[in-house]
Amino acid sequence: MSDRKAIFITGGGSGIGRAVARYFGERGWFVGLGDIDKAGMRETEEMIGHGFTYSHVFDVRDRAAWDEALEAFSVAAGGRIDVLFNNAGIPLGGSLLENSTEEIERCLDINLKGVLFGAQAAHPYLKKTAPGSCLLNTASAAGIYGTPGASVYSATKFGVRAMTESLDGEWAEDGIKVHSLMPSFIDTPLLDHNPNARSNEGIRQRVQEAGLEITPAEEVAAAAWAAVHGERLHTVVGKTAKRIAFGARWMPGRVRKQTRESFRPLGQ
Template identity: 75%
Template sequence: MSVRKAIFITGGASGIGRAIAVRFGREGWFVGLGDIDEPGMAATEALLPGGYSFACRLDVRDRAAWDEALDGFATAAGGRIDVVANNAGIPLGGALVDNSAEEIERCLDINLKGVLFGAQAAYPWLKRSAPGSCLLNTASAAGIYGTPGASVYSATKFGVRAITESLDAEWAEDGIEVRSLMPGFIETPLLDKTPHHGANEDIRSRVIAGGLEITPAADVGDAAWNAVHGRDLHTVVGKTAARLRFAARWMPGRLRKQVRASNRPLGK
């Protein structure tokens, strides 16, 4: 009898987290969700096979809460965790001088500190189920090249990329795979939020005005499945991310000129 594998996903109440949950649930995995949005998690669970999911309220900034969440999930999943998806994150845009100290600290705490805490908490569980276990971090195309009008957000996603690369080496001898997703603009509720407290335009409007494509969330679910089961350290998702990676590698000078010429901070 085959053992049902288990994945725990932060930010599982909507968007990318929900897409990952649905994709792995479709493959017969036991799916765990961690989020502060409890009604959203219930909606995600409704899309999963009955009896094969677990949800708990989790603020990723709380290190002790991470241990409690993974302990509870492992118990529900039969004592194993094969993948932890560090996906929870928030947007922050606008010129740096327009970002409040509170906004900066919140973005750093959730997007960066939350990933570090998640990796720490996940390690003993992933080591136990290795080889073949995986820490999957959601970075961003903003972690490929710094995005004008999103310096704090870009910094956090470059940080997630660095964490991924560091732990890929650090955990290799334990048989734990470490991967990241680098999506462009994805069809999620985050697009309908304003980039910072003083903005009067949502992110979606800026993306559309810039002529950039919005990638279906299901594509990220497929990319997550491929990342966990493939060999690539970083997986880009969407045409914007793919073009940006190509330009950053092969045409850095031209990319810099294009970025400087097109700079119009989000929310302006």
């Protein structure tokens, strides 16, 4: 087995995945990228240096494709995977009544089923490099308190949070750490998407109008490094996420009132 530690990152073609790939690559790790965006992964590779990366085009919704991707990366990495960063995800906004069946199923399949499949596929590799190996899942501030106008997305991130807590218990005897990141609004290309097919108003615009801060992706990358090397179950990232976590714990009534007052249907 190689002495160089290895991390496999889904959604590695942009955003948080790219930032984490660069952060770990700069610190001597061998970095694996998984994404449906081949061109994006190529750009990430160029930022790190081709000698320290491996890319695999696949869809996280495909359970068999997970086995193929991780086996290929393990071979490329010299027989080891120390961290799986279960990061791939998509946004979905708007009220539940505005979301189409196709949008709901796609968000559930990528954000939740894809993470469960990744955990299943990664376990034997992480057990091999334990103790010290880690399954790191991208949850969200939307997994701390449900976000009006993003009920499906919030449901997936609560699911990721629950799965993290469940596997933290299940895999403790194997020496595998299972942790999550809970970022608020991060400065990635996802913010420039429309929340759903019926809206022409971008997510970034909504965030800025609400007076909420947008956190640099590099801050999430540093948090990912700390999460992998620490013992904290959930790592909250960004001022908004920290404020929600504090309020949900100590002032739940106030958070509920503010949440109900903050919802503005699309087009208003």
